[in-house]
Amino acid sequence: MKEQLVKFESEFSIDCVIFGFEAGELKILLIERKNEPFMDWLALPGDLVENDEGIEEAAERILHQLTGLHDVHMEQFHTFGAVNRHPRGRIITVAYYALIRIDSQRELKAGQFAKRALWHSVNDLPKLAFDHTEIFKTGFNKLRRRLSYQPIAYELLPEKFTLTQLQQLYEAILNKKLDKRNFRKKMLSYGFLKELDEKQKNVSFRAAKLYKFDRRKYSKIFQSEMGVDVDI
Amino acid sequence: MKEQLVKFESEFSIDCVIFGFEAGELKILLIERKNEPFMDWLALPGDLVENDEGIEEAAERILHQLTGLHDVHMEQFHTFGAVNRHPRGRIITVAYYALIRIDSQRELKAGQFAKRALWHSVNDLPKLAFDHTEIFKTGFNKLRRRLSYQPIAYELLPEKFTLTQLQQLYEAILNKKLDKRNFRKKMLSYGFLKELDEKQKNVSFRAAKLYKFDRRKYSKIFQSEMGVDVDI
DNA sequence: GCAAAAGTGTTAACTTTACACCCATGT
DNA sequence: ACATGGGTGTAAAGTTAACACTTTTGC
Numbered sequence: 190m191k192e193q194l195v196k197f198e199s200e201f202s203i204d205c206v207i208f209g210f211e212a213g214e215l216k217i218l219l220i221e222r223k224n225e226p227f228m229d230w231l232a233l234p235g236d237l238v239e240n241d242e243g244i245e246e247a248a249e250r251i252l253h254q255l256t257g258l259h260d261v262h263m264e265q266f267h268t269f270g271a272v273n274r275h276p277r278g279r280i281i282t283v284a285y286y287a288l289i290r291i292d293s294q295r296e297l298k299a300g301q302f303a304k305r306a307l308w309h310s311v312n313d314l315p316k317l318a319f320d321h322t323e324i325f326k327t328g329f330n331k332l333r334r335r336l337s338y339q340p341i342a343y344e345l346l347p348e349k350f351t352l353t354q355l356q357q358l359y360e361a362i363l364n365k366k367l368d369k370r371n372f373r374k375k376m377l378s379y380g381f382l383k384e385l386d387e388k389q390k391n392v393s394f395r396a397a398k399l400y401k402f403d404r405r406k407y408s409k410i411f412q413s414e415m416g417v418d419v420d421i
Numbered sequence: 422m423k424e425q426l427v428k429f430e431s432e433f434s435i436d437c438v439i440f441g442f443e444a445g446e447l448k449i450l451l452i453e454r455k456n457e458p459f460m461d462w463l464a465l466p467g468d469l470v471e472n473d474e475g476i477e478e479a480a481e482r483i484l485h486q487l488t489g490l491h492d493v494h495m496e497q498f499h500t501f502g503a504v505n506r507h508p509r510g511r512i513i514t515v516a517y518y519a520l521i522r523i524d525s526q527r528e529l530k531a532g533q534f535a536k537r538a539l540w541h542s543v544n545d546l547p548k549l550a551f552d553h554t555e556i557f558k559t560g561f562n563k564l565r566r567r568l569s570y571q572p573i574a575y576e577l578l579p580e581k582f583t584l585t586q587l588q589q590l591y592e593a594i595l596n597k598k599l600d601k602r603n604f605r606k607k608m609l610s611y612g613f614l615k616e617l618d619e620k621q622k623n624v625s626f627r628a629a630k631l632y633k634f635d636r637r638k639y640s641k642i643f644q645s646e647m648g649v650d651v652d653i
Numbered sequence: 654g655c656a657a658a659a660g661t662g663t664t665a666a667c668t669t670t671a672c673a674c675c676c677a678t679g680t
Numbered sequence: 681a682c683a684t685g686g687g688t689g690t691a692a693a694g695t696t697a698a699c700a701c702t703t704t705t706g707c
Contacts, residue, residue, distance in 0.1 A: 200432055200433070201432070201502075201513055238502070238513075241504055243502055244500065244502030244503075244513060245502075265499065265500060268497060268500040268515045270433075270470070270476030270477075270515065271475050272474065272475050281433055281476060283500045283513070
């Protein structure tokens with residue numbers, strides 16, 4: 190390694206695939222760029238990493254700037270470093286995904302690079318700026334894989350939810366229909382869903398029971414269970 | 422994003438966890454550093470990424486410099502970007518792992534940063550330079566996870582191998598004993614092991630049948646099967 | 654009363670686990 | 681002949697998959 194490193198220009202960035210679930214649809218948070226290159230295109234939210242900033246920290250900052258949210262679980266999934274991925278120079282980008290509850294009350298802030306921020310369904314995305322379409326696809330695939338061995342979906346739902354909502358979310362992510370009875374049996378068998386003494390309101394049909402996640406039980410189950418990890 | 426990017430100094434690097442299997446033990450390829458910082462420490466092989474070089478390309482270059490090998494399957498697994506991970510400045514590093522067949526004929530080249538390169542068992546690693554111990558652990562865990570849903574282990578074995586060797590390799594990676602009959606049944610059921618008309622030689626006990634991987638069948642099975650991927 | 658979604662069990666198929674002995678070879 | 685690892689099958693347990701009707705509620 191070069192042993193004389195002076196001051197560096199920042200040349201890496203973070204891009205975020207921020208998933209949300211609304212109206213039965215899986216969505217991601219996009220910005221509409223206000224500058225060249227790719228002016229007016231839709232893009233993933235992202236920014237350069239500051240010199241005194243860790244990369245997780247940078248990812249959290251970007252998410253916070255857009256949504257006002259803190260302490261959201263983010264997961265790094267891939268780093269993209271093709272030589273010409275960015276027209277303005279050599280920038281490699283570390284991509285993260287996050288799962289958040291969409292709160293229609295909360296206003297989205299566009300941030301410095303954007304005209305506006307918006308939730309967009311994952312199903313009819315236009316071509317995105319830079320290599321962001323590829324980044325999105327990679328992130329979506331990681332999310333799918335992860336969901337099939339770890340039931341992380343609850344991070345996308347409101348605090349109280351019905352089993353049907355949970356199932357619709359799984360179906361939206363995995364892109365296939367699931368059997369209602371088998372799905373419920375399995376989810377309940379994990380033991381981290383807590384049935385509430387409360388039902389859906391304002392529906393024009395039989396109201397469903399509401400559930401919430403018991404995070405304590407959840408982490409107990411899914412830390413020991415997945416615990417194949419080395420620690421030497 | 423900063424819209425005026427001039428010429429950049431390189432500030433990202435690649436580090437590689439290169440796995441091999443020899444004498445019933447899982448090993449990784451390490452270098453002994455010849456310069457400060459961490460002179461004489463063991464470290465993962467790595468280098469800065471050149472300005473006109475993609476990151477996969479850089480990873481392949483590093484592996485090639487050490488082993489003389491080309492066209493080895495490498496997999497990016499995580500990017501490490503803590504502010505102070507490198508004493509000489511802000512360097513983020515993209516980590517890859519590779520699985521290779523150890524060939525005791527082939528000489529290892531140390532490369533420019535190293536006194537020498539060596540294979541070291543994963544079981545009694547000393548503390549490594551920089552954050553390389555953490556990088557190694559992360560990579561080893563990814564390998565384990567991956568192996569439990571995709572039988573990638575054959576990349577570590579010689580072309581012809583016995584089922585016992587394959588099992589020992591699984592046991593070394595997963596760090597647990599497996600049942601011989603169940604293991605064989607399962608591996609053979611995949612259908613990508615081809616039995617050869619040949620046996621082990623020079624052993625002082627009953628010689629075992631040799632097998633080889635049928636890569637065609639392997640990729641057919643494990644590309645359609647895992648094929649939950651989106652392509653929009 | 655009807656439209657819409659909630660809620661509920663059983664069976665068959667398949668997968669995983671547990672388990673022990675004889676066989677072939679070299680010395 | 682003995683030591684070493686090679687090679688083999690079956691039964692029980694657990695998991696997943698397929699499948700259809702009754703209940704509740706609002707309109």
